[in-house]
Each structure stands twice: as C-alpha cells, then as structure tokens.
Amino acid sequence: MPPPDAGPGPYPGPDPDFELASAYPEVTWLRQAATAADWASVRQYYDSLPPGTDRAFVVRVLTEVDGVEHALRQQVSAAPYDVFALTLLGARLVQVGWEIRTSARAKDVSREQFKAFHAHLKDAEQLLIRATAVDPSYDAAWAERLNTARGLSLGKNEARRRYDRLAKYHPHHFTGQSRLLQQLCPKWGGTWEEAHGFVRECLLAAPEGALSGGLVAEAHIEHWLDLKGDDKRAEYLRQPHVHAELVEAAERSVFHPKFGRPHGWVAVQGCFAAMFSLIGDTEQAAAHFRALGNLASEYPWSYLGKPAEAYVRHRDTALRGRR
Structure with a gap:
C-alpha cells in the first residue's frame, strides 16, 4: 500500500501542467542559455551536477531548442574532440x-521521411562515436547511441x-534503461519475455528509491498497448501478477522513503497512475495522482488518447470520493 503522506490532491483538480519547467525550474534557464548560445554557462552547470545524475535529461532540454544545431556546429568545428559539444550536436x-520520421509505425512513414531520418542519424552516430571514443564514461553520449542503434535498425x-x-x-x-527497454519490445525486434525480464533485473539491482522501478510500469503499458482488441487488453490487466508487480515496483521506487524526485520522476509517476487506472x-x-499534483508529461498519457483529456479523465475517476 502507498504511504498515507503521498501528497495533497484536491478533487476536482486543476488542469494538468505539461510544462517541463514547472517540475524542473532549471529548464527555463537552460533553454535561455541554449538560445543565447551561452555554452560556457551551460557547460559549467552540466559539469557541476552531482555524481550519478542522469545527464541525458539536460541534453534533452538543450537539444529541443529550435535551431540550436547551428551554434553547435560552430562549437564542434572549433573543437572537434570536445565531448560535450559532440554529444549535444549528435543529440x-x-x-x-x-x-522528421515521427512516432508513426514504419508502414506509415514515407520513403522521403526515412531517407532524411537515416541521414540525420548517421551523421549523429559519427559524432557520438567520436565522443565515446574520447570519453568512454560519458553517459549522455551512450544514451544517445541507444537511440541511433534503434533508429538505424542495428539490432x-x-x-x-x-x-x-x-x-x-x-x-x-x-x-539508458528506458531506451533499451524500447529496443527489447517486439515492435523493435525484441520479445515480451526479454522486455519484462530486463525491467525486473533493473528493479532488483537498483538502489531503494531509484527511478528504475518505473520501467516495470513502462513495460506493462507497452505490452498492453501492443495487444489488439479491448477483450485482450482487459484480460491482460486482470492478471494478478501484473498488479502485484506494479505495487512492488512503486513501493521500491516512487513510494519509497528514499525517493528524491530526480529528473524524470513525473513521467514515471504518471506511468504508475496510468496503469493502476487502467x-x-x-x-x-489516486495516490500517484496526489503525488503528481497537477504535473504531467506527454508520455504516457499520449498512449491513452489526447494527453490532457486522458490525464483528467483518469485522475478524476481515481480521485472521485477520495478527498
């Protein structure tokens, strides 16, 4: 059972807040610095992060800034073996x-889209190979190379x-774990046995209160979504082991006393909220929605329809009568 102090959550709740900076205030400054090409300040912040920080989150924020590749090309041109610049440009x-590719199934992606997609990923791969050769311990570069491996169908x-x-x-x-999980799903050439086995392995090996427990919820969402027909999906959710695994994973991660809400926690908490709602x-x-307050992320709610509508529908159902 979740702890009684999972957090306040009035019903009905406010509109969900999908703005990344609402959960992680430093995002606003990072975006501004990237837009201004203030790489010295960004690098200082990046290098100051505590050991064990998942720096791929910071890379994601910086590389979602439109047009940032132009300034990054200049950085790489000036310093061809700068691991930080190589990683950012590759990402x-x-x-x-x-x-360009979009998240559509392969059959719905045009030949022109695939051509441009592969060209970008091949260029990125060369930059990231150089980055990991210079510094084999650079986590963000390896995390991006998991994306290129999947996109280029390297197996x-x-x-x-x-x-x-x-x-x-x-x-x-x-x-990195979440990206490998995607590769292990059948849609990318894996099997459900491999996917569920991997997340179980990550859960048991992780320190108490780590985000890794969220992988269990991710795997079940992916498995549920992959099934065709409402009957098969309902049958999947009725399996006792699915519920038991989710409860265990939540208790070892987001509901553990040592859980510290690191980067990525909103999506993980949302995955648990979505699965228990389903x-x-x-x-x-309700306990997971209370922990979220009104914070939300596109994933996993985009899997359940229009993200904001899906979030509100499931939250209101869960919190009804649970003031």
Missing part, C-alpha cells in the same frame, strides 16, 4: 531526425552492447 541531430544485440558500455560506468542509468485500482491510482 540534436537525433532529435531532428525523429521529428538488439548491438543495443545491448551499447547499454552494457553505459552501465559499466552508470549501472542504474534510467534514460486496471481499475482507484486507490493506488
């Missing part, structure tokens, strides 16, 4: 490539090799 090209064995190189230096790197356990779902 930005991955970001642009995926925007799960190569993806696992890259993850193992990352895990050698950062054994509980949540972004199962129909409103008590468990």
Whole structure:
C-alpha cells in the first residue's frame, strides 16, 4: 500500500501542467542559455551536477531548442574532440531526425521521411562515436547511441552492447534503461519475455528509491498497448501478477522513503497512475495522482488518447470520493 503522506490532491483538480519547467525550474534557464548560445554557462552547470545524475535529461532540454544545431556546429568545428559539444550536436541531430520520421509505425512513414531520418542519424552516430571514443564514461553520449542503434535498425544485440558500455560506468542509468527497454519490445525486434525480464533485473539491482522501478510500469503499458482488441487488453490487466508487480515496483521506487524526485520522476509517476487506472485500482491510482499534483508529461498519457483529456479523465475517476 502507498504511504498515507503521498501528497495533497484536491478533487476536482486543476488542469494538468505539461510544462517541463514547472517540475524542473532549471529548464527555463537552460533553454535561455541554449538560445543565447551561452555554452560556457551551460557547460559549467552540466559539469557541476552531482555524481550519478542522469545527464541525458539536460541534453534533452538543450537539444529541443529550435535551431540550436547551428551554434553547435560552430562549437564542434572549433573543437572537434570536445565531448560535450559532440554529444549535444549528435543529440540534436537525433532529435531532428525523429521529428522528421515521427512516432508513426514504419508502414506509415514515407520513403522521403526515412531517407532524411537515416541521414540525420548517421551523421549523429559519427559524432557520438567520436565522443565515446574520447570519453568512454560519458553517459549522455551512450544514451544517445541507444537511440541511433534503434533508429538505424542495428539490432538488439548491438543495443545491448551499447547499454552494457553505459552501465559499466552508470549501472542504474534510467534514460539508458528506458531506451533499451524500447529496443527489447517486439515492435523493435525484441520479445515480451526479454522486455519484462530486463525491467525486473533493473528493479532488483537498483538502489531503494531509484527511478528504475518505473520501467516495470513502462513495460506493462507497452505490452498492453501492443495487444489488439479491448477483450485482450482487459484480460491482460486482470492478471494478478501484473498488479502485484506494479505495487512492488512503486513501493521500491516512487513510494519509497528514499525517493528524491530526480529528473524524470513525473513521467514515471504518471506511468504508475496510468496503469493502476487502467486496471481499475482507484486507490493506488489516486495516490500517484496526489503525488503528481497537477504535473504531467506527454508520455504516457499520449498512449491513452489526447494527453490532457486522458490525464483528467483518469485522475478524476481515481480521485472521485477520495478527498
């Protein structure tokens, strides 16, 4: 059972807040610095992060700034072996490539989209290879190489090799784990046995209060979504082991006393809220919604329809009568 002090959550609640900076205030400054090409300040902040920080989050924020690749090309041109600049430019090209491809299934992506997508990822791969050669412990570069491995269809064995190189230096790197999980799903060439086995392995190996428990919820959401037809999805959710695994994972991660709400916690808490809502356990779902307040992320709610509408529908159902 979740702890009684999971946090306040009045019903009905406010509109969900999908702004990343609402959960992580430093995001506003990072965006401003990237827009101004103030890389010295960004680098100082990046290098000052405590050991064990998942720096891929910071890279994501910086590389979502439109047009930032132009200034980054200048940085790499001036310093061809600067691991920080190589990683940021590589990650930005991955970001642009995926925007071109979109999240559609392969059959719905045009030949022209695939051509541009692969061109961006191949350029990114060369930059990231150079970055990991200069510094084999650079977590954000390896995390991006998991994206390029998937996008370039290099296969799960190569993806696992890259993850193992990352895990050698950062054994509980949540972004890396989440990206390998995607590769292990059937839609990218894996199997459900591999996917669920991997997340179980991560859960048990992680320190108490780590985000890794959220991978269990991610795997179940992906599995549920992959099933065709409402009957099969409902049957999946009725399996006792699914509920039991989610309760265990939540207790070892977001509801553990040592949980510190690191970067990425909103999406993880949302995954648990979504899964318990789908199962129909409103008590468990309500505890996760209370912990979120009105914070939200596109994932996982985009899997359940229009994100804001899905969030409100499931939150209001869970919190109804649970003031």
